[in-house]
Amino acid sequence: MPRGRHLTLQTGSIQRVTLRLFNSLGRRVEDFTPATDGVVRLYSCGPTVYSYAHIGNLRAYTFADTLRRALLWKGLRVEHVINITDVGHAVAEAELGEDKLEVAAARERRSVEEIAAMYTEAFFTDLASLNILPAHHYPRATQYVEQMIAFAERLVERGFTYEIESGLYFDTSKDPTYGQLGLIDVSGQLEGARVEEVPGRQAKTDFALWRAEAPGQLRAMRWNSPWGWGAPGWHLECSVMSMLLLGEHFDIHTGGVDHRQLHHVNEIAQSEAYLGDGQPWVKFWLHNEFLQLGSAKISKSSGHILTVSDLAKQGFHPLAYRLFLLGGHYRAQLEFTLAGLDSAQSTLRRLVRRTSALGELPLVTTADEARAAAGDDAAAVAVIDQIDDAISADLNTPRVLALLQDSLRDQTLSEAGQRAVVAACAAVLGLPFGQLTPADLEQASDLPEVDEAAVEQLVADREAARVARDWARADALRAELTELGIQVTDTADGPTWTRLG
Numbered sequence: 001m002p003r004g005r006h007l008t009l010q011t012g013s014i015q016r017v018t019l020r021l022f023n024s025l026g027r028r029v030e031d032f033t034p035a036t037d038g039v040v041r042l043y044s045c046g047p048t049v050y051s052y053a054h055i056g057n058l059r060a061y062t063f064a065d066t067l068r069r070a071l072l073w074k075g076l077r078v079e080h081v082i083n084i085t086d087v088g089h090a091v092a093e094a095e096l097g098e099d100k101l102e103v104a105a106a107r108e109r110r111s112v113e114e115i116a117a118m119y120t121e122a123f124f125t126d127l128a129s130l131n132i133l134p135a136h137h138y139p140r141a142t143q144y145v146e147q148m149i150a151f152a153e154r155l156v157e158r159g160f161t162y163e164i165e166s167g168l169y170f171d172t173s174k175d176p177t178y179g180q181l182g183l184i185d186v187s188g189q190l191e192g193a194r195v196e197e198v199p200g201r202q203a204k205t206d207f208a209l210w211r212a213e214a215p216g217q218l219r220a221m222r223w224n225s226p227w228g229w230g231a232p233g234w235h236l237e238c239s240v241m242s243m244l245l246l247g248e249h250f251d252i253h254t255g256g257v258d259h260r261q262l263h264h265v266n267e268i269a270q271s272e273a274y275l276g277d278g279q280p281w282v283k284f285w286l287h288n289e290f291l292q293l294g295s296a297k298i299s300k301s302s303g304h305i306l307t308v309s310d311l312a313k314q315g316f317h318p319l320a321y322r323l324f325l326l327g328g329h330y331r332a333q334l335e336f337t338l339a340g341l342d343s344a345q346s347t348l349r350r351l352v353r354r355t356s357a358l359g360e361l362p363l364v365t366t367a368d369e370a371r372a373a374a375g376d377d378a379a380a381v382a383v384i385d386q387i388d389d390a391i392s393a394d395l396n397t398p399r400v401l402a403l404l405q406d407s408l409r410d411q412t413l414s415e416a417g418q419r420a421v422v423a424a425c426a427a428v429l430g431l432p433f434g435q436l437t438p439a440d441l442e443q444a445s446d447l448p449e450v451d452e453a454a455v456e457q458l459v460a461d462r463e464a465a466r467v468a469r470d471w472a473r474a475d476a477l478r479a480e481l482t483e484l485g486i487q488v489t490d491t492a493d494g495p496t497w498t499r500l501g
């Protein structure tokens with residue numbers, strides 16, 4: 001079947017607008033064309049299960065879910081894989097150093113397997129609470145080590161590797177296109193970056209395919225390989241599991257923007273070296289931006305973790321957080337504030353009140369189903385066309401939310417038309433109107449107002465006192481904040497604060 005540039009016919013229906021997505025590879029918006037059989041094969045980098053997912057991590061899965069719903073909306077089928085990294089790798093950019101799963105196991109006095117199982121379950125609970133469609137496969141890295149070794153052996157045969165004391169490394173100098181995705185200028189870009197010294201490594205961009213045990217070291221999770229006892233490199237996991245489950249080439253790879261510079265660059269290098277067919281391994285790379293907490297980036301390594309259940313303890317429904325995320329475009333940095341979340345919760349409450357008054361909603365997944373549900377209400381069909389335009393324009397969810405709010409106020413729409421519009425928005429936004437009731441949101445009580453500017457000032461004053469080593473004043477300011485129900489946490493990136501439950 002010839003591959004046209006536009007989606008024209010899918011299952012007999014006309015696609016009025018082509019889905020356009022921002023491809024990190026080339027950094028431009030492009031028409032998305034799926035593989036020949038109408039099944040989009042989608043891979044999203046999953047969590048390393050050594051702690052709870054913080055709300056910033058969950059932005060990546062909410063984004064992948066929005067993408068998946070947009071594909072379904074366009075009448076495509078989707079095969080989705082999210083991996084579970086249950087082999088502890090060190091911090092993302094480090095090849096050496098402590099294994100995070102082992103550190104967690106020691107801290108919590110459990111085995112590494114228990115730690116991985118516990119946090120994997122917690123991850124699934126978080127996904128369900130955010131109404132994220134379950135992936136079709138959640139491959140565990142520990143189940144694929146044999147295949148990872150075979151993959152690395154082929155790279156050895158093809159001359160892309162060298163072995164040093166700390167393991168088997170990918171030789172990036174053998175890959176003339178290395179770093180394209182990250183726009184990395186190999187000669188200079190990494191010089192100033194935080195890259196650890198690895199004795200014997202030939203270039204800072206070279207990365208471990210196999211991490212060998214240091215003499216005398218005995219990992220809790222260890223496998224034998226042609227390069228000695230040890231564990232696979234982190235990047236290797238995703239290449240191997242995605243190819244095994246989705247085929248050697250697949251349609252879309254997603255992840256947080258932090259993966260664009262290193263993890264995904266390395267995945268591409270080793271996969272294209274492995275395949276050696278001169279074709280791009282994956283055509284579309286999509287990345288969501290960070291969630292910012294105050295001025296500090298939320299990351300697991302900063303030691304400050306804010307989870308969905310923390311938010312629930314503070315009276316916020318998880319879907320209010322989903323709505324908060326959808327209120328920003330996935331490629332825009334989003335500043336997380338409790339005031340912002342509060343306002344998202346008020347919006348959700350209002351939407352649920354209005355939509356549940358409409359009675360039972362039609363079952364809608366695709367644009368065509370939504371148009372059919374609107375029947376002969378031309379105004380409603382026009383709104384559904386606008387929803388289609390918005391979601392097809394690189395997933396413009398803020399616009400879809402605005403259309404939903406407008407149409408609920410629109411007196412010219414019939415009740416059936418309004419129901420069709422709400423069902424369409426529920427489908428693309430993943431907010432289950434029709435199932436959510438006002439009572440679901442009642443438990444999520446409103447918090448007393450907090451003057452964020454005043455809190456920021458107190459936090460800044462306390463930080464200034466700490467810098468000046470005026471501990472008495474710093475303690476007094478902390479006490480004042482505690483009285484206001486604010487908890488301050490000092491991180492490597494500066495202080496952050498949250499409201500106590």
Ligand SMILES: [Zn+2]
Nearest residue numbers: 045046238263
């Ligand atoms: Zn990955």
